[in-house]
Amino acid sequence: MNVEQKARKIVKEKIPHFGWLVTFSFVVSALLKFSTLIPGWLMRQIVDVYIPQGQIKNCITYIFLFACIPLCIAIANAFYKFVIIVVGRNMSKKLSVLGFEKQVYQSITYFNKHKSAELAAYCRSESTKYILFWVMDIPQLVSSVLAGILIFVYVSYINIYWGLTLLLYVPLLLFPNKIFSDKIEKNARKIRKNNSVVNQIITDTFKAIKNVKIFSLEKIMVEKVSCITGETATIFAKTAAIENLYGTWTTSFLDNLFSGVLFAAGAIFVIRGDFTIGTLIVLMNYMPMIFLAIKDIAHTKMNFKKQMGEYDEFFEMLVVEDERQTDPERLFDFSKEIVFDNVSFAYESARGNVLNHVCFSIQKGQWLGIMGKSGAGKSTVFDLILKLYDGYDGDIKIDDADIKDISSFDLRRKITCVSQDVFLFPGTIRENLLLVAPNATDDELKAVIKEVGLEQFIKNLPQGIDTDIGEDGILISGGEKQRLSLAQGLLRNCEILLLDEVTSSVDAQSEASICETINDLRNKFNLTIISISHRLSFFEHTDAILQIDNGRLVNTVTFKELVERE
Numbered sequence: 152m153n154v155e156q157k158a159r160k161i162v163k164e165k166i167p168h169f170g171w172l173v174t175f176s177f178v179v180s181a182l183l184k185f186s187t188l189i190p191g192w193l194m195r196q197i198v199d200v201y202i203p204q205g206q207i208k209n210c211i212t213y214i215f216l217f218a219c220i221p222l223c224i225a226i227a228n229a230f231y232k233f234v235i236i237v238v239g240r241n242m243s244k245k246l247s248v249l250g251f252e253k254q255v256y257q258s259i260t261y262f263n264k265h266k267s268a269e270l271a272a273y274c275r276s277e278s279t280k281y282i283l284f285w286v287m288d289i290p291q292l293v294s295s296v297l298a299g300i301l302i303f304v305y306v307s308y309i310n311i312y313w314g315l316t317l318l319l320y321v322p323l324l325l326f327p328n329k330i331f332s333d334k335i336e337k338n339a340r341k342i343r344k345n346n347s348v349v350n351q352i353i354t355d356t357f358k359a360i361k362n363v364k365i366f367s368l369e370k371i372m373v374e375k376v377s378c379i380t381g382e383t384a385t386i387f388a389k390t391a392a393i394e395n396l397y398g399t400w401t402t403s404f405l406d407n408l409f410s411g412v413l414f415a416a417g418a419i420f421v422i423r424g425d426f427t428i429g430t431l432i433v434l435m436n437y438m439p440m441i442f443l444a445i446k447d448i449a450h451t452k453m454n455f456k457k458q459m460g461e462y463d464e465f466f467e468m469l470v471v472e473d474e475r476q477t478d479p480e481r482l483f484d485f486s487k488e489i490v491f492d493n494v495s496f497a498y499e500s501a502r503g504n505v506l507n508h509v510c511f512s513i514q515k516g517q518w519l520g521i522m523g524k525s526g527a528g529k530s531t532v533f534d535l536i537l538k539l540y541d542g543y544d545g546d547i548k549i550d551d552a553d554i555k556d557i558s559s560f561d562l563r564r565k566i567t568c569v570s571q572d573v574f575l576f577p578g579t580i581r582e583n584l585l586l587v588a589p590n591a592t593d594d595e596l597k598a599v600i601k602e603v604g605l606e607q608f609i610k611n612l613p614q615g616i617d618t619d620i621g622e623d624g625i626l627i628s629g630g631e632k633q634r635l636s637l638a639q640g641l642l643r644n645c646e647i648l649l650l651d652e653v654t655s656s657v658d659a660q661s662e663a664s665i666c667e668t669i670n671d672l673r674n675k676f677n678l679t680i681i682s683i684s685h686r687l688s689f690f691e692h693t694d695a696i697l698q699i700d701n702g703r704l705v706n707t708v709t710f711k712e713l714v715e716r717e
């Protein structure tokens with residue numbers, strides 16, 4: 152089973168009524184397709200029976216039906232396509248959301264290997280074409296093929312030579328299709344890749360617009376986008392040329408060649424008395440339908456190849472396992488201690504270990520500090536506690552339970568990590584708080600705002616708690632962002648607080664204030680805190696401090712001991 156087949160299986164399982172819609176589409180399409188055979192039969196009756204016999208009334212009736220039936224089919228076909236497109240569009244939205252859902256639930260290592268904007272491009276891929284391929288193109292293809300087979304049997308029954316001549320049309324049409332469709336798939340894949348790269352460049356440029364301007368990088372970024380989009384335009388042109396060449400071969404050459412040959416043969420058969428003029432008319436009327444059925448097979452294959460090039464990354468996203476499928480079910484329960492027992496870890500084996508045989512423990516309600524140079528492995532401790540990475544040696548336990556056996560989702564719901572680079576979503580303060588606790592009341596919001604020392608600050612804002620803080624909280628200070636992040640943690644009823652250089656961008660007075668706030672929160676809510684900082688003053692309220700160097704725990708001391716040494 153290839154990746155597209157696996158993706159299709161997921162689509163059938165996750166999108167309601169997908170299979171039903173395909174069946175309905177096939178039935179309607181088949182009825183419409185077989186209805187197109189009726190006018191040809193009517194024409195034969197008129198020419199071979201009613202005109203020679205002078206039956207004017209029957210001629211008028213059949214001519215009326217001959218004119219009305221195609222009109223009714225056209226109206227019904229337009230309505231059928233409208234319904235299928237609308238329903239298919241809604242299904243494609245669900246498929247796009249499913250792709251985003253699959254991405255969000257991937258492990259952190261997945262995102263380390265992919266660029267964010269490229270992932271966003273794959274996730275936003277317009278999947279309507281793929282859905283319509285299965286709910287409209289395939290049913291219409293099958294209906295067309297069945298009608299073509301029926302016509303071929305009928306034609307061969309009337310004259311076997313006509314039938315055999317028609318068979319020559321198949322290899323002449325399908326053989327070039329194999330060559331062209333492979334090239335189109337390759338081009339579609341390259342176009343999709345280029346679009347993703349451009350999306351990444353544009354996103355990175357806007358995110359780092361300040362640095363772009365400081366270093367005068369505007370021209371370089373524009374040139375990068377221009378170069379890649381120029382290459383994409385060239386590939387588009389090549390793809391269009393291939394499709395036009397193939398269209399010219401099939402429509403302008405093969406169709407005209409076989410129509411001329413078969414009409415000439417039919418005229419000879421009429422002169423010889425092998426069949427009537429009406430038969431020749433109906434055969435010439437049915438012949439384009441056979442051509443169309445064969446071309447539908449070729450075009451459907453080409454479209455499928457093109458979509459495989461466009462959607463191969465999207466298919467991969469749909470079928471890859473995510474954390475929900477591999478996550479253990481045991482819930483998080485913390486009443487005693489967190490223990491690191493001889494833990495070693497490497498993000499990549501080629502780069503060597505970031506942590507080496509680290510051992511420590513922290514009791515519930517304690518505040519543990521971690522000190523060390525940049526790159527010593529301090530933040531890795533947080534990554535492992537949060538189960539963002541696995542594959543470490545040794546054991547990490549919470550109350551004698553191996554962290555590997557605890558649900559990642561339940562664990563992370565009870566832990567808040569506040570870093571030096573707090574990320575806040577665009578919107579208001581209220582919206583950012585409600586994001587982590589959608590059902591929080593106004594009183595609860597006011598309470599946590601007061602607890603983290605933001606009450607007066609928010610009162611002074613133009614719209615109070617409904618003040619917009621801009622993209623990534625750009626309109627508020629670093630200290631205020633840290634406090635807002637603490638408020639989010641309180642709203643989540645967290646039990647463990649991880650602090651990573653939270654005062655690195657604030658002055659000494661603000662640091663002291665934040666430190667006091669955190670200690671008050673610890674005492675009031677019995678929080679267990681692990682903090683990283685380069686500033687000794689931040690560890691004033693800690694129970695112990697770990698000193699890490701080159702991934703190794705070299706010492707465990709108290710704040711008082713460090714102060715005395717200095």
